[in-house]
Amino acid sequence: MVGEDDIALRFPVLIGDIGGTNARFSIVLDANSEATEPQIVQTANFETIDEAIQAAVLDRSSIQPHSAVLAVAGPVDGDKIRLTNCPWVVKPRQMFANLGLSEIVVLNDFEAQALAVVALGEEHMEKIGGGSPEPSAGRVVLGPGTGLGVAGLIYALRHWIPVPGEGGHMDIGPRTPRDFEVFPHIEKLEGRISGEQILCGRGLVNLYRAVAKADARPTPFTTPAEITAAALAKSDPVAEEALSLFVTCLGRTAGDLALVFKSRGGVFLTGGIAQKIVPALKAGNFRAAFEDKAPHRALMRSMPVYVITHPLAALLGLAAYARTPSLFGVQTAGRHWRA
Incomplete structure (x- = not known):
């Protein structure tokens, strides 16, 4: 786990807005690209977030993300992040091995909604x-x-x-x-x-x-x-x-x-x-x-x-952050992992 705030994520970046009922994923290819077509799944259909990302994103695309910015519905505290209204537990270190990621930032889902207010x-x-x-x-x-x-x-x-x-x-x-x-x-x-x-x-x-x-x-x-x-x-x-x-x-x-x-x-x-x-x-x-x-x-x-009124506002906020993290004062200490 690393603690600096001024980070530059390595592209492509997987972005995910994970709520209690639905999880929405997309990929930002580079600093000048819009996010790819979002993939939306119901959390109840997958036992873990890793399985959902594999099925909804990695199995459907030839793109292998290097980094991920995930917004989750619950407090981000420690290496095992439990969602408030969903049985998923986000384990960033496990994601490195399971999904081939090398860097992960985990935010609260309403931080992503706040970022969207600026992006929309x-x-x-x-x-x-x-x-x-x-x-x-x-x-x-x-x-x-x-x-x-x-x-x-x-x-x-x-x-x-x-x-x-x-x-x-x-x-x-x-x-x-x-x-x-x-x-x-x-x-x-x-x-x-x-x-x-x-x-x-x-x-x-x-x-x-x-x-x-x-x-x-x-x-x-x-x-x-x-x-x-x-x-x-x-x-x-x-x-x-x-x-x-x-x-x-x-x-x-x-x-x-x-x-x-x-x-x-x-x-x-x-x-x-x-x-x-x-x-x-x-x-x-x-x-x-x-x-x-x-x-x-x-x-x-x-x-x-x-x-x-935008149906995927949080993803737009995450995409804006993934492209240029330096524009936002997001505190990443304790919420940023590197393999």
Whole structure:
């Protein structure tokens, strides 16, 4: 393991965005190339990440990557990196022997999403209120998916510096009288309700069941997709309320994080769920909850929020980093291995 921050990766570079449900891989051939056509696999179909890379990338191409930059959904700590919502364990030293790699950098998946905010143009974003972003001000990225990912992004010393964290596990609680009726029925994790118990796919199902229990209503839907579809179609009042409460809680959490980072550069919602519920996010309660942060309502009103609409944003962020690591202040100490 090596600890320097100013690295120059040897091409070709394998890039990978590994979430709890899906893993997306591509290859950056050189410093002037766009990434190759992404290969997307379901994590449940492979016992290990090494098997997934072999089947999805190496067996399909004559290109042998020398280096890899992998973004994983979980804290990067030590030589055995466990994903939070997937049984895979990333073992960089083992990858040298199994996959023929000679250098590996492992980042948090939402660091990659933060890098993508810099790499993407506004044509890949949909604005949800607020004023104009300040070019070099702090930013926040959060995304409900299999879990709830969070990262900050700050500009200092002429570098964009992603700030990884586990903000999806912060406590979240009731505020309104209706919240106090619904929240007792939300499934807890070791006695507490964190953001991830509400603001992710299973969290939406959790909310839907809690709303139904509060009113002794039936729950015919079992998946986030069914609940979202029924809510957007206005065909089921329990699903509608569940999605509305989901959006409100997302607004509250996004606003809290925006206060932490004073995100005058913008707050960015990423991931498949955010992309699918843009109409609900524009309905008004997201923005109202986001701005309801007395005594700082005026500050919150000025902050723009964007939904990132590019389906593979994290890969674009990783590709930008792989091509020119020196542009980004990514801390690689303890997360950079060479054979």
